Amino acid sequence: MPVQSPSPDGAVRRRGVAADEVRHHNLSVVLQRLHAAGPMTRSQLAAATGLSRSTIADLVGDLSAFGLVAEGPGRTPSGPGRPSPEVRCRPEGAVVLALEFAVDFLAVATVGLGGHVFDRR
Incomplete structure (x- = not known):
């Protein structure tokens, strides 16, 4: 404080x-x-x-x-x-869910520390 x-x-x-x-x-x-x-x-x-x-x-x-x-x-x-x-x-130390919205698609990825992409769809 x-x-x-x-x-x-x-x-x-x-x-x-x-x-x-x-x-x-x-x-x-x-x-x-x-x-x-x-x-x-x-x-x-x-x-x-x-x-x-x-x-x-x-x-x-x-x-x-x-x-x-x-x-x-x-x-x-x-x-x-x-x-x-x-x-x-450690990529698995913290993971975020990334979403990209567009008119004709939705992209989803899980990304860990250091920019490691675990999964992308």
Whole structure:
């Protein structure tokens, strides 16, 4: 909940944002980025979002606990060392029903995270 403080004219103004609102926003930013860009390492997520690596680790843990993302083996590394695990959307983590109405047809699809189409008719 935002902190509120009265101004000199007596009106109450919002001041700052509560930690849970920031966390929800950051969870949304990370999930949107993965949905749009596809699998990424935690380092890539940190660079893309401007969040710290430790914050990314916490957020990925939460998203994983919610069943929205999973971590798996990364691609072959371009340099020395083993590849970093990649975070990817779990398509079945959240599914929407998409409808397209037209004069002469109706199209229906179920689409999961990352744009995975489960069924289309």
